Amino acid sequence: MKYSSSVRVTPSGIVLNEKRLAFASSGEDLLVEAYRKQIGDWPKFFKMDPLSKAGFVSSELLLSSEEPRKHDCEDRAVILYNRSGSLADDRIYEGTIRSKEEFYPSPAVFVYTLPNILTGEIAIRNKYYGETSFSVLEEFDPTTMIHGLESAFLDPMTASAIFGWVECGSEDDFDVCLFLVHKEGEGLKDFDEKEFLRIWKI
Amino acid sequence: MKQAVKISDNVISPLGIGTSENFLAIKDGKSALRLHSGAERDIPEDFCASIIDEDSLKEEYLKAGIPEDGYTPFEKRLMLSVSLALHGTGIDPSSDKVLFIISSTKGNVDLLHTEDPAGREYPGYSAKRVASFFGNPVPPVTVSNACISGLSAQINAVRELETGHFDTVIVTGGDIQSRFIVSGFQSFKALSKEPCKPFDAKRDGLNPGEAAATVIYSWKEPQKGDWVAVKGAIRNDANHISGPSRTGEGSFRALMAVLGDADRSDLAFVNVHGTATLYNDEMESIALSRAGLSEVPVNGYKGYYGHTMGAAGIMESVLSMKAVEEGVIIGMRGYSECGVSAPLNISADNRPASGTSFVKLLSGFGGCNAAMLFRKV
Known part of the structure; x- marks a missing residue:
């Protein structure tokens, strides 16, 4: 496996292809600033839950250096993992139904109580008709994730994948490490567990 | 093999x-x-x-x-x-x-x-x-x-x-x-x-x-009578986070990835998601029709169990294996009059099954769709 780009997004900053990007804000505001400065044409971003916001901005930055940017295809998968599933939004939804007296369940909040809504958001943005999958692990575990990625490439249709870790505990608590991985590719860097960990530790 | x-x-x-x-x-x-x-x-x-x-x-x-x-x-x-x-x-x-x-x-x-x-x-x-x-x-x-x-x-x-x-x-x-x-x-x-x-x-x-x-x-190595999970595929509609595609895009593509142009004559049935929401069933009918499966018997188990979510894909697969073994297509409980735009081969009553394979189909929020082909050796 090879990879063509990586992105590391935490509340304190964004590192794209091993270079730190300059932003003034941190936490949730960092995602909004990154959206405004680097993306800007997908207002649906503001309706997303915390997990999707973090994952969407990260995927957009990851793809920003792809030339030409792939669109409307079936051969790119989205394979993501985390620890909290959709708990950030689950807690928000639970707050809307907590008591019998204040019972205001909202479909717009409920729909995000599934982590694979994020993989759907990325598929919609890029018209990716390929495989999308979200799995939850007890902790960050590159061995299990790389196994899963190798497995995903067994689908003969899948030639590349947005792959990695998108953890989100709440609006201000996210930890993302994504790669654009290719089954094969000349001149690209090798992708393995060691490389995953190297970027993760940046 | x-x-x-x-x-x-x-x-x-x-x-x-x-x-x-x-x-x-x-x-x-x-x-x-x-x-x-x-x-x-x-x-x-x-x-x-x-x-x-x-x-x-x-x-x-x-x-x-x-x-x-x-x-x-x-x-x-x-x-x-x-x-x-x-x-x-x-x-x-x-x-x-x-x-x-x-x-x-x-x-x-x-x-x-x-x-x-x-x-x-x-x-x-x-x-x-x-x-x-x-x-x-x-x-x-x-x-x-x-x-x-x-x-x-x-x-x-x-x-x-x-x-x-x-x-x-x-x-x-x-x-x-x-x-x-x-x-x-x-x-x-x-x-x-x-x-x-x-x-x-x-x-x-x-x-x-x-x-x-x-x-x-x-x-x-499978022995005679064993069930083999032959092939599965997951495809996205790339359309909407909670509503299925009007063209059944992801479901159609998942079906095609699993069946391709292969002969469908051995399919005993397609066990659909069939949640009974307006949009899901309509979408599945279009996907099945586009995949050339209008004639193949279709059934589903939601009329018996409702939508069991995390269990559904597993339970509905193993119950379908049992049905193929017993040579029966379990009826689509709750169905009486076709309410989808692409007519399918559906019956509310049990029917005899012929064939040793079946396809299980599912769709969900996030635009995801999955199809899997199972065959009895």
Whole structure:
């Protein structure tokens, strides 16, 4: 496996292809600033839950250096993992139904109580008709994730994948490490567990 | 040639404990769908659902050595289902060549309503407890792909065997129909107040359902009579996060990835998702028609069990295997008059089945769709 780009997004900053990007804000505001400065044409971003916001901005930055940017295809998968599933939004939804007296369940909040809504958001943005999958692990575990990625490439249709870790505990608590991985590719860097960990530790 | 061969399975539902008991119940036309009081759960509206009586499992838990305390009902049901599936297989679940894949949409989410969920709301932690009960040392994977999770988990299982990462994969799944899930689907106006009517002209929504189901696969040479998970595919609609594509795009592409231009004459039936929401069934009819499957018999089990979410893909697959073995296409309970724009070969009554393979189809929020082909050798 090879990879063509990586992105590391935490509340304190964004590192794209091993270079730190300059932003003034941190936490949730960092995602909004990154959206405004680097993306800007997908207002649906503001309706997303915390997990999707973090994952969407990260995927957009990851793809920003792809030339030409792939669109409307079936051969790119989205394979993501985390620890909290959709708990950030689950807690928000639970707050809307907590008591019998204040019972205001909202479909717009409920729909995000599934982590694979994020993989759907990325598929919609890029018209990716390929495989999308979200799995939850007890902790960050590159061995299990790389196994899963190798497995995903067994689908003969899948030639590349947005792959990695998108953890989100709440609006201000996210930890993302994504790669654009290719089954094969000349001149690209090798992708393995060691490389995953190297970027993760940046 | 070695393939992913089914070693064992289990289904736990209000209709019975064990795949055979469940199969016989639905073959007899029994449904687990009942009207449940909303007031009992502090929900304004009543709802029609299939709910497991937790007390009815007490004796089974005892027999399986599952402690009464220390595990949530969600965990205990999966543990019981795995325990019953493992029985008599000779598989050592404590081996590091055995992987647990859990299929659940919401796991222990009901614990968010309590004061201290104690970390059990984290799906990975809950999965670890289930795997650890069997002494398994491998980090379990919880597949969280909404309603396709049960197929997604089986597709991952087949691949983990094919790559040689593991010798055996235990796929288990389920969901508890908590206040959290029921209120959410009610807010979506997706629930029917009556037993659901899949593909019918008068269908008006789905019924939540509870089940736990397990299927175990090993990588080996299939023998005559063995079930093989031949091929699966997951494709996205790339259209909408909660509404299915009007062209059935992802579902059609998943079907084509699995069947290609292959001869469909050996297909006994296609077991659809068939939730009985307006949009799902319409979308599936279009996808099936585009894939050239209008003539192939179609059935679904939501009229018996409702939508069992994390269990659905597993339970509906193993019940379909049983049906092919018995040479019967279980009728689409609740169906009477075609209510989709692309007519399909559907019957409310049981019919004789011919063929040794079937396709299982699922779709879910997030635009995801999965298809999987199973064949009896």
